[in-house]
Amino acid sequence: MSKEITSRATDYSQWYNDLVLKGELADYSAVRGCMVIKPYGYALWENMQAALDKMFKDTGHVNAYFPLFVPKSLFEAEEKNAEGFAKECAIVTHYRLKTDPDHKGKLIVDPEAKLEEELIIRPTSEAIIWNTYKNWIQSYRDLPILVNQWANVVRWEMRTRLFLRTAEFLWQEGHTAHATKEEAVEEAVKMLDVYADFAENWMALPVIRGVKSESERFAGAVDTYCIEALMQDGKALQAGTSHFLGQNFAKAFDVKFSDKENKLEYVWATSWGVSTRLIGALVMAHSDDQGLILPPRIAPLQVVIVPIYKGEEQKAVISARVNEIVKELKALGIRVKYDDSDNSRPGWKFAEYEMKGVPVRLAIGARDMENNMVEVARRDTKEKSSVSLDGIAAHVKNLLDEIQQNLFNKAKVFRDENIRKADTWDEFVQLLDEKGGFVSAHWDGTAETEEEIKEKTKATIRCIPVNNPMEDGKCILSGKPSVQRVLFARAY
C-alpha cells in the first residue's frame, strides 16, 4: 500500500493527520494555518450542513448573510467580546495593490490606499449583526429574530491542525433576539439540544450537555452551554456551544424595543455555532488503523460495489446485474457507487474504500453470480458475510442503520467507561495521566483554583453537566467546600 497509515498506538496525532490527508478530506494550503477542504471532505460537510440546516428551519430559524468585515469601532463596542478576540484577528488595512516600481511584474500594497478605519475579518459576527439588528428592532412585534448564517470566519491561531484548529474555518452561527430573558435562555438550551441530537443521531457521537465555568465562557456571554465529546485517545473535544448573551450586545449597540406597555427595554440575545471542527471529532471518534470510519447517515458514499472478474465477458455479466442493484439501492435513497474501473485491482479498491470509511462494501464475482450471492463487508466491524442477491437492497438498508447504531453504542460504551471519579489530588493526577477521559471531581468554584489545576495538569473544566447532582465535598486542589462535582479533561 502506498497509503500507509501510522497506527494510533504509534502516534495518535500522526494517525489523525494521515487519515485526514490520505482519506482525502482535506489538504494543507499555501496560506499559513488555512486548509483546503477536498471534495470528499466537503461532501461530508454538505451532508452535515443539510441535516443541521433542516433542524434549524424546523425550529423556526431562517438563514441570512452579513458582511465578512467588522469595522474596528464596531468590533470594540462589546468590550469583553473584543478583548477575547483581539489577539487573533486578521486585519484589512488597505484596498489596492500597485505595480512595484523596482520589480517588473511584482505588486506592492499601495500606501495611498489605506483605509480610514481598519476592517476586522469576522472571528464571530455578534458585533456586525447586533449593529444591524438595531435597525430591525423597534417594538416587541419585531421579536423574536431567529436568524442563522452559514459562513467562513477567521481566527489567527498560532498552532493549527487540520479541521480541529485552522485560521479560517466554515461554520454556522445563529444569532437570535428576544423580548425576555426567559425566552432567550430557552432558545440557548433548545439549540444545545439540537446540537446534541445532531451529534448523537447523525454523527453517532455521544455528547455530554453542560454549562461552562466562567473562565471557559464565550467572550461576551452570560452563560455558555456546550456539548462535550470524548476522543479515542481520552481527550475531550468541545463539539458545539450555545450562548445566552444576556443584554450585553444590546447594551453595547443600543438595541432597545418598546414592550406591550410601551416601555423601552434592552433586547435579550443568544448565539450558537458548530463548525468544520466537527469533522475532526468525527475522524477521531470512530476511525481505526485502516482508515476512516464514517457514520452512514452522513457518509458521502454509503455503499461501494466492487466487481471481481476475469475478462470483459465476466465483467459485462456482473455489471448487468450490479446495475439493477444500484437502481434498487438508489430507489431506497442510498448513496452508492459501482467502481468498475480497470485501473486498479479489487484488493487495492478494498483498501481504498476502507481508508475512506465507506460503511458497506459489496464484492461480487462470477461464482457469486452463479450462486445468486454477494459478499457484504461492513467497515465498522470488518465482518464479511455472504448474502443472497434477493432482497439485497433491503438488507443493505438495514445494515446501514445497524452500523449507525453500532458506532454510537461503541462510542458511548467507551465514553461511559472513561468517566471516572477522583476524590484526592493524587487520584486526579493519576487518572489524567494513566487513563485520560473525563474526571469527575469537586472544585471550589473559583477561577483561581481552575487556573492552577490547568497549569499543573493541562486539564480544564469541560462542563458542569446538565442536571448535575448536588453533592457536598471538598475541592481536589484547595480542599475548600464544594457543592457539586464538575467534569475535567485534557482537551482538543
Add this chain to the structure above:
Amino acid sequence: MSKEITSRATDYSQWYNDLVLKGELADYSAVRGCMVIKPYGYALWENMQAALDKMFKDTGHVNAYFPLFVPKSLFEAEEKNAEGFAKECAIVTHYRLKTDPDHKGKLIVDPEAKLEEELIIRPTSEAIIWNTYKNWIQSYRDLPILVNQWANVVRWEMRTRLFLRTAEFLWQEGHTAHATKEEAVEEAVKMLDVYADFAENWMALPVIRGVKSESERFAGAVDTYCIEALMQDGKALQAGTSHFLGQNFAKAFDVKFSDKENKLEYVWATSWGVSTRLIGALVMAHSDDQGLILPPRIAPLQVVIVPIYKGEEQKAVISARVNEIVKELKALGIRVKYDDSDNSRPGWKFAEYEMKGVPVRLAIGARDMENNMVEVARRDTKEKSSVSLDGIAAHVKNLLDEIQQNLFNKAKVFRDENIRKADTWDEFVQLLDEKGGFVSAHWDGTAETEEEIKEKTKATIRCIPVNNPMEDGKCILSGKPSVQRVLFARAY
C-alpha cells in the same frame, strides 16, 4: 401605505433600491459597499443555489473549499489576472489588535503583528486553486478535475449598488482542469449552456449567449463566454461568464501532467461563475411599480393565503378549511404560507405580498366558503378570478407553471423587440439614446474602435453571439470593413 415605491418612470434607479429594501431582500450595512442579505433575499438565493448546485452535480462536478486568502506572491503569479484585479483588492497586513494605551477600551492594530507577506482576500480563486492543483495533478489519470466552490469574494468597487455591485458578494466559481484544449473549451461552453438553462428556465430570464471581445475578457482568460440579459430600462446585464483559460494558469503555477505517451504537458483550464448579482437582474427584469415579481420556481414563497373574516368564529371555520388546502398544496411541493395574523388587515397584507412578489395569492372569506369558492390573484398580470375549492391545489400548481412561462415570454418579447440594427453612426447613437436595448452593428474588430465607441456613447460590446451570421459590412465608427455584427449596449 408606509412602504411607497418610486415608480420606474420617475426614477428607475430609485425604484430598484426601493424594491430591494422594501421587498426585504437586502439592507445596507455599516461596512462601506457591503450589504446584508436579509432572510427573504437569502431564501431566494438558497433556491437559486439549490437549482444550480444540482445542475453542476448532474454534469459531473463536485464541491470543495479553498482558502479566503491568497498570499501576494501567488496572487501576482498570473500577470494579467493580477493586473486585472490589483486595483480592487482588500489586503490583510496584520494579525492582531492590542489595547490602545491612550484610550481605555479602544483597540489599535498591533504594529508588531505585521504579516511577513500580505494576504489578498480572494477577488476570484484561480491563483490559490491552481497552486493547489499543482499537488493534485501528476498524470492524465488525475484529469479532469471538475470542482466548484460556493464562497464569498471581495472586490473593492468604488461605486456600489445593492446586489449589482458590492464589495463583498456571494458566488460560485467552477475551476476545472483538463488534458486537452478541446475538452476545456467543451467544458467552458457546456457551463455557459448550464447558466443559460438556469437563467431561462428558473429565473425566467431570456439571455443571449456569446463570446466577449478581447477588451471585455476576464483577466487571464483566452476566451470569455457570457450570457447577457436585458433589463426593463433598456440596459444590458452580464448574468454569468465561463472562461476558457488556456494554459495560462498552468504555466504561471507550473502545473504539468504526463500524458498517455508519458510526455509532460501543461494542463488546460476553465473557470465559470455566477453571483448574487443575479438577484439584481431578477428584480430589474420582472418587477413593476407595486413591487417585486418573482418567478415561481425560485420564489421563497409561491402562494400566500389570506383569510377575510369578522370575528373568531368565522376565522375558525375558514382556518379549518384553509389548513386542508395548505396540506394539499404542500403535498404537491408548493411553498405556501397561511397568514392568519390579527396584526394587520387583508388590504395591508395584499399590498405586502404584492410588494414581496409572491406569485399567487388566495383570499377566502365567509361567503366564498359558502359557495365553495376562493379568490385567486396572480401577481404577474394582477388578474383575479373566482375558483372552485374542489381541485384548488392542482389549479394553483398549473397556475404557477403558467406564471413562470408568462414571465419568460413577456421578458423575451421585450428583449427581442429591443434588439435593433444600426448601419450608421448617427443611427447607432440615436438608438442608444432614444430606445436603449441591444444595438447590432458592424465593428472593425479593433480594441481602439471599441474604446472610442465606449467613450463616445458609454455603450460596450456585450458579446459576439453564438452562431453569429457572417455578413460583410462597414464599422459604424471607423468605416473599415467588418465581417459580422456584434451586440452593443449600455450595461450594468
